[in-house]
Amino acid sequence: MTNPLRIGLFGTGRIGQVHAANAASLPGTTLRWICDPALDRGRETAERYGCPGVTGSPEELLAAGDLDAVVVASPTPTHVGLIEACIDRGLPVLCEKPIHLDIRRVDALREKARAASTPIAIGFNRRFDPSIADLHRTVREGGVGRLEQLTIVSRDPEPPGAAYLAASGGIFRDMTIHDLDVARFFIPEIVEVTARAEQSFSPEVAAANDYDTATVVLRGAGGEIVTIVNSRHCSYGYDQRLEAFGDAGAARVENLLPLTTRRFGADAAEGTTAPYYSSFVDRYAEAYRAELREFAEGVRSGTVRNPGFEDGRAALVLADAAQESAESGVAVAVDPSGLAGGEGREGLSASAGRGAAAGPAS
Ligand SMILES: NC(=O)c1ccc[n+]([C@@H]2O[C@H](COP(=O)([O-])OP(=O)(O)OC[C@H]3O[C@@H](n4cnc5c(N)ncnc54)[C@H](O)[C@@H]3O)[C@@H](O)[C@H]2O)c1
Incomplete structure (x- = not known):
């Protein structure tokens, strides 16, 4: 058996804990x-997972000679600098989303990222969720016929705190960005973004000049329509659902339950005994493991198939367009040639014989 991939981790906060646990427990990584x-x-964290090296200095970690790859789970403003430092040192990197909140900072690194000899993966974990990956396979294999509509429901249990909101970049760049990547996983070429958003219920979100409720409609180059429904609160937990609808059927990913026991009685015909998951850490636990496993296997084999820098950039371009549309009230056209492809896992290409994009941009 080959030696496990030696991982260096930046950041041990909410998502850093997930990556630390996975890097320490997966058979292919240490x-x-x-x-x-x-x-x-x-x-x-180092003690909990038996990690021998710990430092407060990014330079010290980057200079360590005994690393095979890096995972960046530190705050968003650190991402661009750390990705660049990894490129310079020839270290493969899996960096959390978003690459940056300012597209100009992403574009300033774009050429260097394209020319990098080592892989840059971006942490769009939902592509690795077993159910979403299965839905993608189903659609790719023609299971719903020609894909016409994709509906994504994504609601957080409750809004984040004021400090987080102030630095988040707003609902589209912080939250919707995951759904925008899922949309591109299925339909890489998006040509138009329309968004409606409201300050519906949270004074804290409104104080941060942000929206707590949003719906984004994307138009694909093949006339597909994607509808993303977001809320910053949800009384029944973390609401994560997805439906693909085509001319030969539909396929759906429903919310997961921690337990599948169902109770039947006078007051409950089919009541479950457990609520839905309440956080991304639990709901997407397997996705985060699969994401790191795929990255580690890709680094070993020389072909990393995780979403890449271009996918990270594309999701931010769409998030910016959604923000612009929500503020202006009009649809925003996007250039699909700047979004399609990327070095990440391939999305679904338009089916042969598909008609031209339907309807004029409003
Ligand atoms: N993919 C996902 O589902 C997902 C979920 C949550 C967060 N994220 C992203 O992950 C990143 C971190 O988010 P979080 O919620 O875990 O943040 P957090 O605030 O909980 O943790 C960040 C940690 O990084 C540390 N840190 C700060 N500067 C650092 C540096 N230069 N080098 C190393 N560590 C540093 C902080 O001390 C802190 O411990 C953000 O970019 C966020 O958007 C992604």
């Missing part, structure tokens, strides 16, 4: 270094 300026948290 957690070799941790860097977090919050040294106590870094040390605690």
Whole structure:
């Protein structure tokens, strides 16, 4: 058996804990270094997962000679600098979304990222969720016929805190960006974005000059329509559903239950005994594992198939367009040639014989 891939991890906060646990437990990886300026948290995490190297200095981790790949789970403003440092040192990197909140900072790194000799993967974990991956396979194999509509429901249990909101970049760049990537997973060529958004229920979100409720409609180059429904709150937990509809049928991913026990009684015909998951950490636990496993296998084989830098950029371009549309009230055209392809896993290409894009842009 080959030696496990030695991973260096930046950041041990919410998502860093997920990556630390996975890097330490997957058979193909080992957690070799941790860097977090919050040294106590870094040390605690290192101890928990038996990681031998811990530092508060990004430079020290980057200079360590005993690393095969890096996972970036530090705050968004650090991503561009750390990706660039990994390119310079020839270190494969899996970086959390978004690459940056400002598309100009992403574009400033674009050429260097394209020319990089080592892989850059972006943490769009939902592509690795077993059910979403299965839906994608089903659609690709013609299971719903010609794909006409994709409907994505994505609601958080409750809004994040004020400090997070202030730095988040807004609902589209922070939250919808995952759904925009899922949309591109199925339909890589998006030509138009329309968004409606409201300050519907949360004074904290409104104080951050952000929206708590949003619907985004995307038009694909083949006339497909994607509808994304977002809310920053949901009384029954983390609501994550997806439906693909085509001319020969439909296929759906429903919410997962931690337990599948169902109780039958006078007051419950088919009541479950457990609520839905309440966080991304639990709902997408298997997706995060599969994401890191695929990255590690890709680094070994020389072909990383995770979503890449171009996919990270494309999702941000769409998020910016959604923000613009929500503010202006009009549809925003996007150039699909700047979005299609990318080095990530392939999306579904338009089926042969599909008609031209339907309807004029409004
Ligand atoms: N893919 C997903 O589902 C998902 C989920 C949550 C967060 N994220 C993304 O992950 C990133 C981190 O989010 P979070 O919620 O875990 O944040 P967090 O605030 O919980 O944790 C960030 C950690 O990084 C540390 N840190 C700060 N500067 C650092 C540096 N230069 N080097 C190393 N560590 C540093 C902080 O001390 C903190 O411990 C964000 O970009 C966020 O958008 C992705």
